[in-house]
Amino acid sequence: MYGKKVKLRFLFVSLILITLILSIFLILKSLEENVVYFQSPTKIKETSEIQRKKMRIGGMVKENSISINSNEIVFVITDFKNEINVTYSGIVPNLFEEGKGVVAEGYLKDRNFFIASKILAKHDENYMPPEVKAALGKE
Amino acid sequence: MFKYFEPNKIFSITSKAPKYVLILFVIVLTIGLVESLVLSPEDYKQSHSVRIMYVHVPAAWITLGIFSSITLLSVIGYIFKIKNFFLISKSLAPSGFIFCIIALVTGSIWGKPTWGTWWAWDARITSMLILALFYGIYLLAWRIYHDKDQVFKVTSIITIIGIINVPIIKYSVDWWNTLHQPASINILSKSSIHSSMLFPLAIMTAAFALFSLLIFLMKYNTELIKIKNKGLDRL
Missing domain, CATH: 1.20.5 (Single alpha-helices involved in coiled-coils or other helix-helix interfaces)
Incomplete structure (x- = not known):
């Protein structure tokens, strides 16, 4: 052939x-x-030693956890298994809100505290008009 | 089989078709732009910046589609020694490259108001940048090598190496933690984009595909003219 x-x-x-x-x-x-863009709080809990290098932690902003003081903002990142407290001072993106995805860049203080130097909002894959969101919320 | 294509026959099509494709492209683009910029609703969370998606997503689809087609044509062309397939690949590449750049730039413009950064070195964005580099290397290879056999081999190898990157782009958002959101449109499950936003997305995809076809026909036409000028009677 x-x-x-x-x-x-x-x-x-x-x-x-x-x-x-x-x-x-x-x-x-x-x-x-190194390929992953951020670590989850569970991953941080599991690591044996805390590294003093810049890193990123991602997850959901826990509901009712944001508190804004005079010059810093404190909130909790959760992956629904483990949590980590984050402090940050600076401007947060518009999409930063409770119950939404977030990626914080900065340094670990210890296994429960993270000092962020940059906050990025993570967008999910859902797109819909506000009316549809409102209708979904009522159900 | 394709070796004995008569250039004159194809030429009569490729020299006339761009006119009609251009008219169709302008019509579809107008409908697409009106739909996506005026008629479609704003998003509940991102408000008007969702409209960037109607350019970003179709551009990304088209550029991936074109790179896959180039690879398929180059590999088949290399195995069976079909010169015509290489000329088709060469003519397809520029619009693929442009759409890759468009996807990167619009993604960056969308990223600033949404994520809070212009650029992130996450797996999806980095692999997309690598695709742009592969397009660049591919196009440069055609400029550098003039010997036919050599350029066919070199471009085939570039596409074979580059095609590994395509599934990485597609699945990067599922395999690793990325800043980029996972796919909203899935063939098997329900799309997580509301139907009122899907329609402009489909129209814009059609418009971009027509634009690629237009550029392809014009480029391919030039290649045929070159062959004609060399006095060759077949491809």
Whole structure:
């Protein structure tokens, strides 16, 4: 049917592809710690020692946890298993609110306290007009 | 099979078609822009910045689609030595590159009011940047190498390496914690975008696809003219 050259080229391309997929998979698997954009509070609880380097923690802002003092804002990030207290002074994004996703960048003080130098709001995958949201809320 | 395509036959189509595609593109784009900028509702949370999505998401879809097509055509072209497929790939690449840049820039503009940052080195955004770099390398390879056999081999290899990145882009939001939200539209389950917002999204996708087709036809036409000028009677 096809010539020998065609078969060889097909084999060549297939082998390159398989090799690449396997090696990229292995590289990404071993780099998982660095590929994730943020750690969850549970992950922080599980780590044995606290590193003094800049890191990010993400999760939900716990309901009724935001309190604003004179020059700092204190809130709790939760992943519904574990929690971590965050203090931050600065401007928060518009979408930062209780019950919504958040990513805090900064340093760990200890396993329960985190000092953030930057707050990012995380948007979820839901898009809807305000009327629909209001109707959903009533149910 | 494709080796004996008559350039004259294809040329008569590619030289006339852009006119009609352009008219269709302008019509669909007008409907799409009116739908997405005026008629569609604002979002409950992001308010008007949701409208950036109607450019961002279609651009990202089209650029991924074009890179996948380029790879498929290049690999088949390489295995079966079909020169025409390489010319089609070459003509597809510029619009894919432009849509990749558009997706990155609009994402950045959306990120500032929503997340509070222009840029984040999370898996989705970084892998999308890598795709833009692959488009850049691919287009440069065509400029650098002029020997036909050489350029076919080099571009095939670039696309094979680059295609590994495509599933990483798609699934990065599911595999790792990313700042970017997971996919809203899923073939198997109900979409988490309200139907009133899906319609403008679909129209804009059609408009961008038509734009890619238009650029492709114009580029491909140029390639055919080059072949004609060289006095070759077949591809």
